[in-house]
Amino acid sequence: MNILQYETKIWETADLLRGSGIKESEWPSYMMPFFALTMIESRLVRMFDSLKDEIGEEVLAEIPKEDLYDLIKDKGQGYNIYIIEKHQTLVDICQNDKSFGTDFEAYLNGFDGETKDLLGVDVGEGEKFLDIKGVISKLKAKKVLFAYTKLWAEIDLKPFNNSEITTLEEHIKRKWADISAETAGEQYTPDDVIALIAEIITSKIEESDTLLKIYDCTCGGGNMLFGVEDRINKKFKRLTQTYGQDWNDALYALAKIESRFRPDSKIEHGNTLVDDKFYNEEFDVVVANPPYGVSWKGYQKDIENDKTGRFIYRPSVSDGQLLFMQHLISKLDANGMGVVVHNGSTLFSGDAGSAESNIRKWMLDSDIVEAIIQLPTDEFFNTGIYTYLWVLNKNKQQHCKDKVMLINASEKYKPLNKSKGSKRKEVDEDSRLEIVKTLTEYKNTDYAQVFDKEFFYFNKQAIMLTNVDEHGNSFEEKLKEGKKSAKLTPVKLSNGERELNEFVITEFDTETYTSLAHYFEKEIKPFAASLDYKEQPVVITTETAQYWYDKEHNTLVKEVNGEKELLGCGKIVVKSSFKKASKTQPERIEISVELTPDYQKDYEIIPYHRDEVSNQAEIVAFLAKYITKPFAYLDNVVGVEVNFNKIFYKPEKLREVADILSEIDAIEEELKELEMGLVL
The missing domain is CATH 3.40.50.150 (Vaccinia Virus protein VP39)
Known part of the structure; x- marks a missing residue:
């Protein structure tokens, strides 16, 4: 007999679920606990039959129940009073629909504590695992519990060994993955991928x-872990032993049940x-x-x-x-x-x-x-x-x-x-x-x-560029040694639309603004922030000169009595701040202006060399070749990435120009013939 004959039989149970109005995506949650139940029962019966052959049925019958329980418990495969002591299975329970409800409940409660936990027989606080109790309640409400259980009882896995049952289990889990898209990736790794691994x-x-x-740290239902072991x-x-852990209640339970029929397999629940x-x-x-x-x-x-x-x-x-x-x-x-x-x-x-x-x-x-x-x-x-x-x-x-x-x-x-x-x-x-x-x-x-x-390594070299004007000059050259900027004392600031003549403001329009701080937030701060010297004609006037930025020549300009001096590439920085009153000064708004060099942080991606000296030489050579502006070295960070597309990319072969032109000519001739047909 081929165990896969039962794959079709198992999926016939889904027909009853469909007829009961249960959504297809929910089928796995209804089928998992009953499939587990069938697996457990078949293995317990087979284990008990093997025990009879090992020590003799008559001898086994004489063993006290407590000792029998301990003997079977040592095998680590579970226990069930109905199966072991009463010699009854699901088939027997499903013979009488009148007593089924009572017998089925007793059958489930006849399992050992761990099996009941895994199946979810006694669901209270905490994990529900396979939640067979919840499934039973829903099937009762649909009035199909007896019919559904009877279908599963007809699936006889007793003649098959652990390996064969595992094969069937993998086929069923795979089909669950097919129909349960929201959990498929977590639930099942395809057989062919497991085989390759x-x-x-x-x-x-x-x-x-x-x-x-x-070991599998995210073992799910155990497909990959047990599939690799098999x-x-x-x-x-060589002797093997499997270890697995998973956080999903139902999948952990399936893996745990399977593990009990494998030598010393250890499956744990948790993150x-x-x-x-x-x-x-x-x-x-x-x-x-x-x-x-x-x-x-x-x-x-x-x-x-x-x-x-x-x-x-x-x-x-x-x-x-x-x-x-x-x-x-x-x-x-x-x-x-x-x-x-x-x-x-x-x-x-x-x-x-x-x-x-x-x-x-x-x-x-x-x-x-x-x-x-x-x-x-x-x-x-x-x-x-x-x-x-x-x-x-x-x-x-x-x-x-x-x-x-x-x-x-x-x-x-x-x-x-x-x-x-x-x-x-x-x-x-x-x-x-x-x-x-x-x-x-x-x-x-x-x-x-x-x-x-x-x-796969690369250098990400950070540099600080100093931007220059068309003559290669930077405002940095105009600064005194040790200075990072030149502070101006303006008497007027204009952007072509608005002028500022006060740079320490203590008064405001009390009809429009509730306080000086309110005036600052609503008026001065946004205005100062909006000033873009590269996009607007921002002109700073001091008592001795005017300053602005010449966008065409990328330079700051200083003009004194009609004489213009090019200061080199730089920035005009306008800052505004609100100052609270102090012991010596009143509450005020302060506006300041300064000229600074135009620095720009940049990163260059540069090939990496294992040897430190060679690596530094590569960085120096790369920057000398590709960076034309003055710059200073900042941090270098080594990164790693793997790019399959870059390595295995195969460009599409371009067609010959003559072939393309020939095709165009053919299309034009075809269009002419169509046009002639329309004229006629």
Whole structure:
């Protein structure tokens, strides 16, 4: 028997939900608890049957209930009084619709405490997890609880082993992802992506008698975590153990239930970023598909006060992906490796000096990034964007050290015959094997390139430019040594529309303004702020001279008795301030004018060199070549970004001019023939 025959049977339960007026997007929340119930029951029956074979049915019957409970409890797979003691299952309960309500409630309450918590049988304060109690209440209100439960009771998973049940579970979760767009990205990583991740991991591990510990900090329902483990177990005899944590109640419950039927698997509930349940553990392998673009503002203080040392830098509060990345790196043991799924923002968001850029730099400085793989668009169920696999490795081979490989696998896919939500493509087996082969060989191909890690670094050199006039002069040259500006004592200021003749104002129009401060805020301050010497004819008159800015020649001008002096490029700065009364002076408005050099802060992006001396020489040579104005060096910040488009961009081949002209001639001839037809 093929267990996937039950996939259709399971989805027949959705027909009843549809007929009851339940929206399609809500189906997963109705189906999750019952699917979990069916899985648990089948495994408990199979476990109990195995126990009978192991110690004998007669011997088992003689064991006191308390000892039997302890014996089964030690297996860590749960307990149910109806199944173990009364030998009754959902099928038996659904035989009698009259007693069903009472029997079903007793059946659910017959589970051990942990299972009841996961299913949400006794819902009070706190987590509801799968919330089967809430679902039952809604189905009762629709008067379809018995019919719905009976359909699930007909799904007999008892003949199948854990691996087969897990396969069915993955197929069902995938379909949930198809119809539940708002949670699909969190709920399910496609099988083909999981397979590729597993192929990458298996290409880097070896047979060993040591335990292989696998960790997923955002494990959801466990698809990726358990899927990777199963694929490793198919290729290696090495013992594996899975660890996972998730904050979503229902998905955690599904993963937790699944974990109970895997050797020593540990699944915990909670927010990994603020409550790491495995704080004292390190792992051989980490995998994750953390949520994209999800804000961590709700627990910002906890992150900022984190004492674990996990978060070297804190990225923008609007996107926590790089928080998860730092956490995962902190969980790797000395020789650990991992594969993490991200969207494109982690490659290039944030300028040099930002937390995002600094995290990327820290990762490359640590030489932990072995490769980044661009996946095709339309790979996930609820997004058509490009996604990327970051391959992390703390035990790089010698030829990979201090290097990063970029693999553009955007064309390595097979179109799906039928779209699944936004998913229209899959990385098929041949493509997966080709990608892994390329990664293993670590050599340049037509779709992959190996770079020294510093290739992704750049200098963001800040400089202070001194603007000059058409003769190359700056007002800076007119200043006395040590002075940054020349203060004027004006007697008049004009902008062509209005004149100011007072520069210390103590009186105001009491009919229009309530106070001198009111006059300042409403009249003087806005006027002073509006003065733009480059756009208006702002003229400053002192007792000895007039000053203005000559826009045509880009210079300040000083005129004394008709004689003009060009002062060089500079600024006219008009400031106004309100001063409260003091012991020696009354309340007043003060207006001041000064001339300053015209400085302009600028940034230049310059290639980076590993050697400090060579790097500085590159900066000097670049600025000498491209900057013609006088300037002073300011801070230099080293940034890191990865730009797949820039590296793998292939310009469209232009058509020959002769071909274009020939086509135009043909079109013109066609138009003439059409015109002739109209005339006739």
